[in-house]
Amino acid sequence: MKYVDTAQVQKKMNTRLLTNKIAKSLFFLSTLFGLIVLVVLIFRVISQGIAWINLDFLTGKLSNNPERAGIMGAILGTLWLMVVVAPVTMLIGVGTAIYLECYAKKSRFHSFIQTNISNLAGVPSIVFGILGLTVFVRTMELGNVVLAGGLTMALLVLPIVVVASQEAIRSVPSQLSEASYGMGATKWQTIKNIILPAALPGILTGAILSLSRAIGETAPLVVIGIPALLIPFPGSLMDRFTILPMQIYYWTIDSALVAEYANLAAATIVVLLVVLFVLNSVAIIIRNKFQQRY
Amino acid sequence: MNLKRYVVFLVMAALMVLVTACGGGSDEPTAAEGTDTEEAPVENTEADANEEATSLDGSVVVDGSGTVYPLMSLVAEEYMFTEQENVSVEVSRAGTSAGFGRFLVDNGTDFNNASREIKEEEQAEADEIGIEVKEMKVALDGLTFVINKENDWATELTEEELISIFHSEGGVTKWSDIRPDFPDEEIHPMGPNENHGTYEFFYENVLDKADLVDGVNLQQEYSTLVNLVSEDVNAIAFFGFGYYVNNQEKLTAVSVDFGNGPVEPSLDTIGEDAEYATFTRPVFTYLNVDMAKEKPQVLDFALYVAKNVNDFAGEAGFAPLPDTEVQEYIDFLEGLK
Amino acid sequence: MEANSAVNKGNAVNVRDMIADKKRSRNLSNVMEKVMPKVLLVIATISILTTIGILFTLLTETIEFFQRIPFVEFFTGTVLKPLSQNPEFGVLPLLTGTLISSGIAMFVAIPIGLMTAIYLSEYASDKVRRIVKPILEILAGIPTIVYGFFALTFVTPILREFIPGLQATNILSPGIVMGIMIIPMVASLSEDAMSSVPNSMREGALALGSTKLEVTGKVIIPAAMSGIIASFVLGISRAIGETMIVTIASGSSKNFTFDITQSMQTMTAYIVEVTGGDAPAGSTIYYSLYAVAMTLFVFTLIMNLLARYISRRFREEY
Numbered sequence: 001m002k003y004v005d006t007a008q009v010q011k012k013m014n015t016r017l018l019t020n021k022i023a024k025s026l027f028f029l030s031t032l033f034g035l036i037v038l039v040v041l042i043f044r045v046i047s048q049g050i051a052w053i054n055l056d057f058l059t060g061k062l063s064n065n066p067e068r069a070g071i072m073g074a075i076l077g078t079l080w081l082m083v084v085v086a087p088v089t090m091l092i093g094v095g096t097a098i099y100l101e102c103y104a105k106k107s108r109f110h111s112f113i114q115t116n117i118s119n120l121a122g123v124p125s126i127v128f129g130i131l132g133l134t135v136f137v138r139t140m141e142l143g144n145v146v147l148a149g150g151l152t153m154a155l156l157v158l159p160i161v162v163v164a165s166q167e168a169i170r171s172v173p174s175q176l177s178e179a180s181y182g183m184g185a186t187k188w189q190t191i192k193n194i195i196l197p198a199a200l201p202g203i204l205t206g207a208i209l210s211l212s213r214a215i216g217e218t219a220p221l222v223v224i225g226i227p228a229l230l231i232p233f234p235g236s237l238m239d240r241f242t243i244l245p246m247q248i249y250y251w252t253i254d255s256a257l258v259a260e261y262a263n264l265a266a267a268t269i270v271v272l273l274v275v276l277f278v279l280n281s282v283a284i285i286i287r288n289k290f291q292q293r294y
Numbered sequence: 295m296n297l298k299r300y301v302v303f304l305v306m307a308a309l310m311v312l313v314t315a316c317g318g319g320s321d322e323p324t325a326a327e328g329t330d331t332e333e334a335p336v337e338n339t340e341a342d343a344n345e346e347a348t349s350l351d352g353s354v355v356v357d358g359s360g361t362v363y364p365l366m367s368l369v370a371e372e373y374m375f376t377e378q379e380n381v382s383v384e385v386s387r388a389g390t391s392a393g394f395g396r397f398l399v400d401n402g403t404d405f406n407n408a409s410r411e412i413k414e415e416e417q418a419e420a421d422e423i424g425i426e427v428k429e430m431k432v433a434l435d436g437l438t439f440v441i442n443k444e445n446d447w448a449t450e451l452t453e454e455e456l457i458s459i460f461h462s463e464g465g466v467t468k469w470s471d472i473r474p475d476f477p478d479e480e481i482h483p484m485g486p487n488e489n490h491g492t493y494e495f496f497y498e499n500v501l502d503k504a505d506l507v508d509g510v511n512l513q514q515e516y517s518t519l520v521n522l523v524s525e526d527v528n529a530i531a532f533f534g535f536g537y538y539v540n541n542q543e544k545l546t547a548v549s550v551d552f553g554n555g556p557v558e559p560s561l562d563t564i565g566e567d568a569e570y571a572t573f574t575r576p577v578f579t580y581l582n583v584d585m586a587k588e589k590p591q592v593l594d595f596a597l598y599v600a601k602n603v604n605d606f607a608g609e610a611g612f613a614p615l616p617d618t619e620v621q622e623y624i625d626f627l628e629g630l631k
Numbered sequence: 632m633e634a635n636s637a638v639n640k641g642n643a644v645n646v647r648d649m650i651a652d653k654k655r656s657r658n659l660s661n662v663m664e665k666v667m668p669k670v671l672l673v674i675a676t677i678s679i680l681t682t683i684g685i686l687f688t689l690l691t692e693t694i695e696f697f698q699r700i701p702f703v704e705f706f707t708g709t710v711l712k713p714l715s716q717n718p719e720f721g722v723l724p725l726l727t728g729t730l731i732s733s734g735i736a737m738f739v740a741i742p743i744g745l746m747t748a749i750y751l752s753e754y755a756s757d758k759v760r761r762i763v764k765p766i767l768e769i770l771a772g773i774p775t776i777v778y779g780f781f782a783l784t785f786v787t788p789i790l791r792e793f794i795p796g797l798q799a800t801n802i803l804s805p806g807i808v809m810g811i812m813i814i815p816m817v818a819s820l821s822e823d824a825m826s827s828v829p830n831s832m833r834e835g836a837l838a839l840g841s842t843k844l845e846v847t848g849k850v851i852i853p854a855a856m857s858g859i860i861a862s863f864v865l866g867i868s869r870a871i872g873e874t875m876i877v878t879i880a881s882g883s884s885k886n887f888t889f890d891i892t893q894s895m896q897t898m899t900a901y902i903v904e905v906t907g908g909d910a911p912a913g914s915t916i917y918y919s920l921y922a923v924a925m926t927l928f929v930f931t932l933i934m935n936l937l938a939r940y941i942s943r944r945f946r947e948e949y
Contacts, residue, residue: 009840020842024754030746031755031763034814038770041781061375064367095674103668104675117678122865122935123928124872126899127685130924133906134688141401155681162678186660188667216774219874219899223906227355227384229367231374240353240384245776252780252879256517256524257540262784269777276772391714395914487883488714503716511894514883514904518800522882525791525799 042273049266057267061231062247066260071268076233077146077241078215078275084150084237085157085214090207092154093161094196097203100162101169102191121159128156129223137224144225147237152220157210164206168199201290208283212276218245244272350591351380358386358393358407359491360516361534362577365433365603365610366407372606373598381591389489389514397580398425404585404592408578409435409491409534410498426583430596430623432603433612436535436564437496437573439548444527447476450549450556453572459483459530460496462505469528484519484531487512492533495575520544534577535559536611564613577612586630593630600624689928692921699915705922711885713905713916720919722926724887728895729927732806732877733870735891739810740866744817745859751818752825753847764819771815779879782808787880800882800894809876813866820865824858824942825851857945861938868934872927874899898927 060070096113104110132152142148172195180190196203226246234241248268255262356366363385370383388396390408397406398419412420412429420427439456441448447469455472458464460483469476485506486493493512497503513519516537523529524544538547538559549556552572557563563570579599586593600623604614697705700720708721747767751760787804791797828851836846852859882894883904896904905920 016842016845020844023844024750027746027750027754030743031750033743034747034770034811034818035763035766037811038766041773041777041785044781044785045777064364064371092674092677095671096678099668099671099675103671113675113678116682118939119932119935120678120682122868122872122931123685124874124899124931126872126874126902127689127924127928129906130902130921131681131685131688135684158678158681186664188663189660191667212772216772216776218774218776219903222874222878222903225386225906227386228363229370229385230382231371232380232382240382245774248776248780249875249879252776252783253515254517255784256521257537265780265784269780272774273777276774280772497716511882511884518882521799 045266045269045273048263049268049270052263052267053270058271061233062229062242063231064229066258066264069264071244071247071271073230073233074242074244074247074268075271077243080146080234080237080239080241081150081153081215081243082211084147085154086207086211088151088154089158089161089210090203093158093207093210094165094203096158096162097165097169098191098196101166102187102195117159117162121163124219125156125217126219126223128152129220131155132220133223133225142238144227144240145238146234146241149221149224149226149241149243150237152224153214153217156217156220157214160210160213161203161206164209165199165203168202168206169195171202172198201286205283205287208279208286212279212283215243216245216272216276218249221246222249244268244275248272349380350378350594352589352591353382353384354405354589354592354595355403356383356385356405356407356579357388357396357403358405358579359390359409359577360387360486361409361435361490361492361536362407362432362579363387364536364540365577365606365612366405366579366599368606368610369599369603370595372602373595377598378591378594381595383595389487390491390494392489394580397582398423402582404582404589405596406580407432408580409575410494411578412580428581428583428586428626430579430581430600431576431615431619432579432599433577433607433610433615434564434566434574435577435612436559436570437492437500437532437575438535438538438559439530439532439550440523440538440545441530441548442523442525442527443544443546445546448472448530448548449546450551452551453553456548456550457500460485460506460510460532461501462507464507466507479528482511482522482526482529483507483509484511484513484522484529486516486519486533487514489514491577496532499575500573534611535564539611561608561611561613566616568613574613576615583630586627593627597624597627600627685928689921689925692918693925696915696918696922699918700922709887711887711901713919718915720915721887722898722923724885725896725898725901725923726926727887727889728802728877728881728885729871729897729899729930731889731891731895732802732809732881732897733867735803735806736809736813736870736873737863737867739807740813740817740870741863743810744814744862744866745821747814747818748821748825748859749847749852752822753843753851767815767818770812771819773812775812775873775875776879778808778812779805779875782876782880794892797892798894800880800884801892802877802881802895803891805876805880806891808880809870809873812873812876813869816869817862817866820862821855821859824855824862827858828854857942860945861942864934864938864941868931868938871934872899872931874903878903898923902927 057070058075059072060068062071062073063069096117100110100113104113129152132148132155136142136148136151137144140148176194176198177190180194181187185193221243226242227240228250230240230242248265251261251265251268255265354370356370367385370385374381374383386393387407390406390410393403393406393408394412394416397403398416400423402425412427417427439451451472458466458472459481466472466481468478468480470478483506485496488494497506511522513522516533519531519533520537520541523531524541530548538545547559549558550570550573551557552569554569557569559570559573562568564574565571566574568574581596582592586596600620604620607614705720705722707723708719709723710719710721711724712719751763755763782804786808787797787799787801790801790804790807791799794803797803832850832854833846836850837843841849877897878900881896881900883896883900884894885896885901886893888895901923902920905916
């Protein structure tokens with residue numbers, strides 16, 4: 001009794017192998033596509049903008065005149081935005097993560113918050129902009145200042161910090177906390193002295209990633225309203241400000257009017273990408289250097 | 295563990311120092327001014343000459359018309375670079391109507407640029423809240439119709455023909471509907487959307503409040519219009535002369551025949567009594583007088599605008615105002631001091 | 632430690648002090664013990680407050696809007712003229728603009744993303760995977776404004792070379808660029824789903840003489856189907872919520888059309904246009920902003936919940 005018709009199998013073998021080969025190349029080409037686009041994009045932006053990047057451009061004030069325009073205001077605005085976003089997201093994000101991981105395990109409240117956070121992560125950023133416009137800019141009458149923009153961005157990136165902190169806390173081995181309890185430490189002491197220090201690299205990585213998301217977002221700030229021309233530098237939380245992506249936005253839409261604006265936009269993109277690259281590198285270094293293997 | 299904390303602390307500390315350093319730097323703009331002094335020594339000596347004026351600070355918020363924006367942002371920039379370094383003049387361009395929405399509220403904007411006169415209901419709104427509004431003309435603008443560089447047939451049109459393109463009852467959908475020798479192609483009419491005073495001027499003064507043709511492409515951004523017309527041979531759009539002047543290599547302006555032969559819009563023909571008068575309109579900025587009384591920097595900037603705006607008009611594509619009118623504004627503003 | 636040193640000194644008073652000290656610190660830590668959970672609870676509710684805040688702001692103004700413009704008229708109207716003297720509020724032009732741009736995006740992202748995932752999960756060596764995955768992450772981390780610039784100044788001019796009649800602002804170019812932006816998301820989520828299929832199933836199929844392609848098509852993809860579909864749905868949700876690319880590259884004409892060479896406006900771009908013009912509070916156009924935002928919010932929420940439901944409900948248990 002023959003279960004397999006060898007002749008049949010042999011006959012089909014070559015076509016099957018060939019199909020597999022063709023498919024493999026197809027999949028490989030698809031993978032290349034993404035990489036090629038990335039290379040084209042970066043090459044294009046750099047070739048368009050690199051000639052415009054010099055010290056004057058980086059430290060100069062904004063101007064209508066492309067020859068004179070600089071982006072120091074936008075760089076400082078970006079830093080000021082971070083000054084608001086970093087502490088607020090760290091406090092709320094880490095606090096929420098500790099509560100979820102250490103205090104509210106397996107309660108209905110826990111799963112409710114968890115669901116809520118993953119839903120928040122999927123809300124379009126422009127909706128956060130409307131929230132910020134309604135709550136911070138109008139109702140609290142802050143106006144379109146650093147504080148209002150920062151709080152809006154903080155809420156936007158909160159889910160990233162919460163999820164990253166939760167993972168970091170979860171990855172702290174239970175032996176450590178058990179040992180701490182065994183020595184007579186209370187719950188809060190254990191969290192403060194054992195769990196948080198051990199989870200810190202993971203938490204920091206999440207915080208930095210959330211910052212890089214916040215300084216690359218444009219939509220919420222467009223909604224909040226950033227002036228098209230803002231020359232002085234921001235000096236406090238209650239000053240109006242502009243950030244790098246907003247500058248890119250205005251220069252891009254005006255590039256039809258003044259051709260050089262396209263180059264300025266490209267140069268600003270290069271600066272923004274460099275900033276993001278540095279931030280992410282720091283995050284990766286922290287992750288690799290301080291990730292203790294237990 | 296300790297090492298980790300130490301490193302983290304260092305990173306945080308470094309960040310904080312960086313931020314405070316920058317913050318500190320921004321309190322003393324002179325620190326970052328080195329580049330400007332190298333670039334524009336002339337301007338700075340001028341500024342020194344003006345040092346008798348007191349140094350002001352605070353902010354001046356300007357919003358409104360996108361047509362007036364290029365002019366006002368030039369003026370504002372020059373003011374900040376040469377007159378008052380510590381005053382922050384912020385210029386936005388939401389559009390005339392939207393700008394009035396921000397202007398006519400408590401603690402609203404200080405100036406609202408407008409490419410049309412304030413409406414009765416807007417004035418009523420101001421009276422209701424108790425805002426005293428001063429209308430100041432800043433320049434004269436010619437409503438300009440632009441076509442694609444490749445378009446060689448519609449470079450000269452009569453006023454009626456132009457209106458028929460945009461008028462809902464115009465009965466024109468193809469170029470050949472205007473004149474039989476024009477190509478048999480669909481016209482793509484475009485313009486700024488209803489946020490803009492330019493639209494309202496066109497709607498009220500040119501179309502006499504008739505509906506615009508269906509399918510007219512209305513945009514929020516002037517740059518989008520420039521882009522669309524420069525890429526589309528069958529497009530025709532209208533906007534302020536300034537947006538044409540800075541894009542002459544991409545666009546052709548239609549010469550309009552008002553009955554005495556075709557007139558090309560230019561700084562010479564745009565004016566209250568010049569050949570292009572039919573499509574000439576003043577553009578304004580509206581000042582919140584209460585703010586000007588309250589905040590010295592607002593009054594100072596208003597004076598600066600009144601005294602200097604004619605010098606910038608040409609560069610931004612506007613015709614200057616008559617001197618008598620300018621003097622009137624200066625006198626009014628001096629009286630507020 | 633301290634107890635020892637105290638005993639060495641042999642001073643009774645010190646011992647008393649120490650006990651008092653201990654008590655004090657015990658009290659302090661007791662207080663901490665009681666207070667901290669409450670503090671953390673308050674912090675944890677901020678995320679809920681955010682959701683409530685979003686729902687509350689959107690709902691109150693949306694309700695006001697529907698008292699002025701009937702619900703049916705809004706969702707069936709094909710004309711959107713919010714600013715004209717006799718305004719009309721039909722949301723269909725925005726809905727078609729949103730769905731068409733997202734459709735184009737998924738048309739690009741689904742095949743390329745899925746094939747990339749198959750390659751990385753089934754064919755690539757460890758070394759290739761280690762190189763490619765971070766690069767895809769970079770692609771995902773590029774701010775959308777950069778893609779917007781790319782769409783307007785690079786992709787549109789190229790497309791206009793090939794497609795006659797393509798407007799200078801059109802929905803095709805931002806759609807394609809959005810697709811490129813979503814590729815990494817689809818690829819990495821699908822790849823996670825495929826990688827989690829146990830190796831024993833792969834090896835079983837291979838042992839029966841299947842080629843890798845057959846294993847992928849007949850075993851891996853069916854087993855990872857729920858995760859793959861979920862990644863598509865999340866991708867669509869992301870495309871619907873994307874703002875800057877369409878705002879920059881598609882202009883603000885509210886055409887009700889299915890012609891992808893034309894300019895259309897998406898819901899997100901409409902929100903940008905109206906807030907950029909900052910409509911005065913109380914006008915119908917101001918309320919329309921919230922109605923459109925609410926529609927957008929509901930759409931993306933349904934998509935996100937659907938994605939979670941699919942990946943839970945149809946997960947293969949091994």
